[in-house]
Amino acid sequence: MAASPPDAVRPRFWLGAEFAALYVGAPLAIALFMPGHLLFEALAVFSGIGLLLLWRTGGFGFRSLVRGWSRMPWREVLALSVLTVLAGVAILSVTHPERLFALLRSGMLPVIWVFYPILSALPQELIFRPLFFHRYAPLMPAGQGAIALNATIFSFAHLMYWSWVVAVLTFVGGWIFARAYLRFGFPAAWLLHALTGNLLFTVGMGAYFYTGNVVRPF
Secondary structure: OOOOOOHHHOOHHHHHHHHHHHHHHHHHHHHHHOOHHHHHHHHHHHHHHHHHHHHHHOOOOHHHHHOOHHHOOHHHHHHHHHHHHHHHHHHHHHHOHHHOOHHHHOOOHHHHHHHHHHHHHHHHHHHHHHHHHHHOHHHOOOOHHHHHHHHHHHHHOOHHHOOHHHHHHHHHHHHHHHHHHHHHOHHHHHHHHHHHHHHHHHHOHHHHHOHHHOOOOO
16 A cells, blocks of 8 residues: 655645645634633644644654754844844833833743743744745745745734734744744754843833733724
């Protein structure tokens, strides 16, 4: 009995339908219908599905997820860290100055710095970088178009927050993380995502990413 073909060579139509369901349909359903307190449960389910699809694709070396530390672009990491702090302070100074560095007084910051990279940044990077660029490579436009599409999809996935600030930040972040993944490997994308997220929480921007503050516009 012949083995079934790997998912990577499925017809483009079915890959496209799967892509649309995963990266458009699921975030839209979450934004419209999911209670905010179920965010991490939804992310866990989303991550499990993503890992299963990545495993089913074939041709992907999971060891690549831990390779690349020697190619870490430390200058870019430092530059992005500084820009993240400056951008966060500038945005909050105009929109919500009372939130500036509010977490420093709450005692929650050490917990966030430990768990955000593992429970949030890591599963997001698995879904939006290796899965996106490996499984759905046949659907990707050439050159910078693939990075632009990735950044757009990453921003759309944060629709649940219903905030133009979040949309802009996640688009810029998605572009930077996608570029880092393609140039330097998964560790670079994950570190940049984890670090910028933690820094945004540190300056007080976490209020924009807290589902308890979300107000749907309908």
